[in-house]
Amino acid sequence: MAKGPHNQQLQSLLETLSHTEPHYVRCVKPNSLLKPDIFENQNILQQLRCGGVMEAIRISTTGFPTRKPYHEFVExxxxxxxxxxxxxxxxCSKMLLEKAGQKGYQIGKTKVFVRAGQMAELDPYRNEVLGRSxxxxxxxxxxxSNNxxxxxxxxxTMPTQTIVRAxxxxxxxxxxxxxxxxxIRGMAASNIQINRKLAGAPLMAQARNSAPELDVKVVICDVNLGETQIESGSDYHLK
Known part of the structure; x- marks a missing residue:
């Protein structure tokens, strides 16, 4: 009776584990005194070496340390x-790596594997493209906004420009x-002056025609006056 539920629980656990990504946590003692906030570097390094952590890191870096699912890599x-x-x-992953000039990568069933340093080249290139964008x-x-x-x-300003132009x-x-x-006023004044000159022309001509007679009379008067004076003078002298 207990075999059936146990198998079902075990099958459920296996299905859960198959859909998850396992992470391994290795604990190390920070110091031999077992007190907080004290770290013994040599002791910790020795524990990591003995536990194979340093060797696993070295092997991982010499191979394909970066492993990303395709959808994450493309995204x-x-x-x-x-x-x-x-x-x-x-x-898409292959084309992206080829366009970025990367070589030595490997394509898996669900992940893309890139060597050490390739992600360090892709990330700055990505940041540069993002910066330009x-x-x-x-x-x-x-x-x-300025437009x-x-x-x-x-x-x-159009109403103001219209007023200024007006x-x-x-x-x-x-x-x-x-x-x-x-x-117009200048022309009118000029016409008036011309009309005045034209109206005064006959009077000036008449004055010119009568001027010699006046001169003769004056001369005659002057002559008579002179003769009188002369005569008067001669009489005075004779007297």
Whole structure:
């Protein structure tokens, strides 16, 4: 009776373990005094060497220390090749590594295995691409924001520009009218002066015609006066 439930529990445990990733925790004593906050480096290093941890790390670094599932690898580094349209994570992983110029990697059934130092090359390349993308996004955002501000500013300044242009047009028109009025007044004054000259021309001609008679009379008067004076003078002298 107990065999059936035990087998079911064991099968459930095996299924749970198959869907999880095991992690091994190795405990070491920090010091021989068994007190907190005291670390004996040589003692800890000796325990790690005896436990095979240092050797496991060395073997791991000489092989493929970085092992990532395909979907995680593609999700992290797909920004390096946005032109890849394949939906197969294995093909995408291969294309990403080839485009990044990586060699010596291995493709497993569920994970991609890369050698030591390759992730250190991929991460800076990814950060560089992210930095360029962030710069482009920031530039686009600033351009869009400044464009919106410019449109609002232009809309707010259009009435003012219209008023200023109207004032300039009115000023130019006013100056033109003043000049036109001055020209018309000048022409009118010139016409009046010409008419006056034309009206006074006959009088001047008549005066010129009568001027010799006046001169003769004056001369005659002067002559008579002179003769009188002469005569008067001669009489005076004779007397």
């Amino acid at each position: 992290r580094f797909k920004i390096l090749a946005l032109d890849i349209r394949s939906t197969n994570d294995i093909k 962030a710069t482009k996004i920031r530039a686009k955002y600033l351009s869009h 919106k501000k410019f449109i609002l500013l232009r809309r707010s 004032m300039k047009t009115y000023g130019a028109l006013y100056c033109s009218i003043i000049r036109m009025q001055a020209s």
